Amino acid sequence: MSASDHSPAAVLNGSEAFPHRHLTGIAGLQPHEITFLLDEAEKWAESNRARRPSDHRLDGITQINAFFENSTRTLLSFEIAGKRLGADVVNMAVAQSSVKKGETLIDTAVTLNAMRADVIVIRHSSSGAVQLIASKVDCPVLNAGDGWHEHPTQALLDALTIRRRRGTVHGQRVVICGDLMHSRVARSNILALTALSAEVRVVAPSTLMPGAIEAMGVTAFHNFDEALEGADVVMMLRLQNERMSGAFIPSTREYHLRYGLTHERLERAKPDALVMHPGPMNRGVEIASGVADDPERSAINEQVEMGVAVRMACLDVLTRKSRGVEGWA
Amino acid sequence: MTVTFTNARLVCPSGGMREGDLHVAGDRIADSGGGDTIDLGGKLLAPAIVDLGVFAIDEAACARGGIARVGLMPDQSPVLDDPGIVQRAAAMGKPELWVHPIAAATKGLAGIDLAEMAIAAEAGARAVATGRRWIADSGVMRRVLGYARDCGLTVIVHAEDDGLAGGAVATEGETATRLGLAAAPAIAESLAVARDIALAEESGAAIHFRQLTTAKSFDLVRAAKARGIAVTCGITPAHLYLSDIDISDFRTFARLSPPLRSETDRQAARAALADGTIDILCSGHDPRGPEAKRLPFADAAPGSAGAETLLALGLGLVRDELVTLDRLFALLSANPGRILGLDTGTLSPGSPADLIVVDADAPWRIDADRMAASAGNTPFDGLPVQGKVVQLWKGGARIR
Numbered sequence: 091m092s093a094s095d096h097s098p099a100a101v102l103n104g105s106e107a108f109p110h111r112h113l114t115g116i117a118g119l120q121p122h123e124i125t126f127l128l129d130e131a132e133k134w135a136e137s138n139r140a141r142r143p144s145d146h147r148l149d150g151i152t153q154i155n156a157f158f159e160n161s162t163r164t165l166l167s168f169e170i171a172g173k174r175l176g177a178d179v180v181n182m183a184v185a186q187s188s189v190k191k192g193e194t195l196i197d198t199a200v201t202l203n204a205m206r207a208d209v210i211v212i213r214h215s216s217s218g219a220v221q222l223i224a225s226k227v228d229c230p231v232l233n234a235g236d237g238w239h240e241h242p243t244q245a246l247l248d249a250l251t252i253r254r255r256r257g258t259v260h261g262q263r264v265v266i267c268g269d270l271m272h273s274r275v276a277r278s279n280i281l282a283l284t285a286l287s288a289e290v291r292v293v294a295p296s297t298l299m300p301g302a303i304e305a306m307g308v309t310a311f312h313n314f315d316e317a318l319e320g321a322d323v324v325m326m327l328r329l330q331n332e333r334m335s336g337a338f339i340p341s342t343r344e345y346h347l348r349y350g351l352t353h354e355r356l357e358r359a360k361p362d363a364l365v366m367h368p369g370p371m372n373r374g375v376e377i378a379s380g381v382a383d384d385p386e387r388s389a390i391n392e393q394v395e396m397g398v399a400v401r402m403a404c405l406d407v408l409t410r411k412s413r414g415v416e417g418w419a
Numbered sequence: 420m421t422v423t424f425t426n427a428r429l430v431c432p433s434g435g436m437r438e439g440d441l442h443v444a445g446d447r448i449a450d451s452g453g454g455d456t457i458d459l460g461g462k463l464l465a466p467a468i469v470d471l472g473v474f475a476i477d478e479a480a481c482a483r484g485g486i487a488r489v490g491l492m493p494d495q496s497p498v499l500d501d502p503g504i505v506q507r508a509a510a511m512g513k514p515e516l517w518v519h520p521i522a523a524a525t526k527g528l529a530g531i532d533l534a535e536m537a538i539a540a541e542a543g544a545r546a547v548a549t550g551r552r553w554i555a556d557s558g559v560m561r562r563v564l565g566y567a568r569d570c571g572l573t574v575i576v577h578a579e580d581d582g583l584a585g586g587a588v589a590t591e592g593e594t595a596t597r598l599g600l601a602a603a604p605a606i607a608e609s610l611a612v613a614r615d616i617a618l619a620e621e622s623g624a625a626i627h628f629r630q631l632t633t634a635k636s637f638d639l640v641r642a643a644k645a646r647g648i649a650v651t652c653g654i655t656p657a658h659l660y661l662s663d664i665d666i667s668d669f670r671t672f673a674r675l676s677p678p679l680r681s682e683t684d685r686q687a688a689r690a691a692l693a694d695g696t697i698d699i700l701c702s703g704h705d706p707r708g709p710e711a712k713r714l715p716f717a718d719a720a721p722g723s724a725g726a727e728t729l730l731a732l733g734l735g736l737v738r739d740e741l742v743t744l745d746r747l748f749a750l751l752s753a754n755p756g757r758i759l760g761l762d763t764g765t766l767s768p769g770s771p772a773d774l775i776v777v778d779a780d781a782p783w784r785i786d787a788d789r790m791a792a793s794a795g796n797t798p799f800d801g802l803p804v805q806g807k808v809v810q811l812w813k814g815g816a817r818i819r
Contacts, residue, residue: 117597195714196713216714216715216716216718217598217599217600217669217715217716217717218598218715218716218717219715221668221669222669222713222714222715236715237599237600237715237717238600238601239598239599239600240599274599277597277599300595301591301592301595301596301602301604302591302592302593305593305597306593306596306597
């Protein structure tokens with residue numbers, strides 16, 4: 091690995107390598123701290139593949155997954171990650187309607203705190219909600235997605251996937267295409283990938299492109315074909331159902347015409363370019379089935395696999411202080 | 420009661436600055452007098468503040484802020500669109516605070532049917548307003564302006580195009596993009612201003628934009644004034660001191676309506692204040708408790724408690740040399756008084772003795788936890804400022 095991959099672990103000891111109490115976002119993380127989490131996750135990826143028996147380092151730790159917004163995949167991934175490390179995992183699925191009122195959100199945070207959770211994983215539909223909860227509890231908080239703001243573990247698992255498949259993130263031309271405006275996955279990925287010195291291009295119709303996005307260090311395109319030229323990685327975003335008909339795009343078939351990833355379109359990218367998608371996919375809308383299922387190109391299943399490894403790493407690192415791990419307590 | 424203030428630095432928006440004495444006889448400023456003498460030791464003596472467009476009657480905050488009269492927005496519960504409700508609102512703060520109700524321009528502020536403006540005016544309303552929102556239907560707005568002109572009432576407008584601003588909680592730009600907040604472009608304001616100026620010009624109605632915050636809006640108002648249209652506009656200190664970067668970290672106390680703008684627009688607002696385009700500096704006082712503010716940013720209510728920080732922040736603009744002291748009191752007292760049809764805001768003999776004595780240099784720190792207001796939601800928490808109200812007189816009687 092080259093020096094430009096921001097590898098820190100050799101010089102920083104213990105909590106110096108990751109001095110943060112919570113993981114509320116990629117914003118605020120130094121490049122070497124991101125790399126540290128990726129290195130930690132890499133180890134878990136290997137041990138998961140080797141089907142080693144469960145680790146027990148989180149024995150006696152209570153992990154609460156408080157999901158204020160529906161999720162299947164991310165919730166399952168966090169649950170498996172916690173259980174593989176021996177944590178007692180409790181899932182709290184809260185119907186969105188009952189927590190729409192804010193005092194309830196703070197009250198919920200205070201309640202979780204009173205139950206002496208050791209780590210809380212939160213997903214919420216409002217940007218900034220996870221930070222708000224983190225400010226009210228004594229234990230580490232892990233953001234599993236807040237509104238359109240951030241989804242840091244998704245960005246970490248994407249960076250890890252790119253690093254494993256392409257050897258490095260540095261200098262990779264990554265094209266992120268889709269509904270940038272409403273996407274926390276895009277925001278966290280832009281932050282992580284630019285921090286790791288990738289060249290990031292974003293593509294969306296102007297109706298789904300957030301203002302001043304270039305200030306985040308990316309190049310904005312409205313034409314997918316132009317953006318794809320010479321790409322190393324093509325990351326497709328999910329188009330939410332409620333935005334498919336009329337208000338933001340005329341129709342799904344028109345969207346597919348301009349922004350759907352097909353084999354033909356992919357030819358503009360590098361011959362060995364990697365295709366990624368955070369899932370769940372709308373086949374035939376943002377991505378053609380043939381591309382999604384192409385074992386040569388698609389890293390979509392590996393992303394899911396890396397998700398568990400990254401979440402194991404985050405749960406381990408964030409609880410080191412309370413577990414009294416040497417150098418972290 | 421007869422009082423003579425001596426050794427005062429008198430600040431009069433119409434008469435300028437002078438040092439000397441001021442006489443009060445009964446509830447009015449007088450040519451001469453005697454009675455008790457109050458030596459002000461060189462402190463400022465100025466017309467008390469008339470705060471145009473507050474959302475709550477908050478006597479304690481107003482007393483501390485040197486505010487003797489407020490123009491109360493119609494966005495109350497119930498809405499100020501009925502003579503009984505208007506009358507009751509007008510009586511609510513007396514004697515220490517005089518409330519001048521601003522009636523709803525449309526029934527229930529719904530933006531559809533004309534409200535009973537003349538009846539509301541008889542009940543004590545001093546102007547009409549569109550409330551917290553813009554009137555989206557241009558046909559309705561045209562009728563509102565024409566009818567208000569017939570009644571001799573100024574229409575106070577909130578200018579944000581709903582089609583662009585609907586659902587947005589921030590101004591489009593880097594900060595909103597990084598935070599993942601629903602954002603509207605700044606032209607949501609100037610688009611609304613352009614339409615309303617066109618309609619006001621056609622009808623000849625007097626229109627006041629309660630808060631303008633973008634460069635393009637100021638350009639439009641500047642040009643309209645040059646054409647002789649009866650247009651005025653106001654601003655709160657927030658948009659002169661803060662920009663959208665202040666909502667970073669999801670600070671809900673900085674969630675305002677209209678939202679904080681770009682730094683470029685903030686600079687344009689300061690220029691518009693300096694060149695006379697802006698007529699009024701108001702607090703937009705809107706105290707909100709934790710149930711409305713201790714929420715994720717987008718779920719929190721907009722607005723800030725501003726009554727007791729208005730003067731100190733205004734004096735900061737004098738120190739920044741954007742405005743002179745007498746011009747500051749034109750912005751704070753004389754101009755808002757004129758829109759409400761009051762004879763206040765001046766130290767000329769015969770005017771109401773609504774006065775404040777100000778120690779302009781007294782330092783203090785704005786502290787959200789120690790505000791007199793019914794809630795401490797200030798975006799200026801922790802800011803060191805200068806200028807304290809040491810006396811407040813309303814109609815010749817000392818309130819503070």
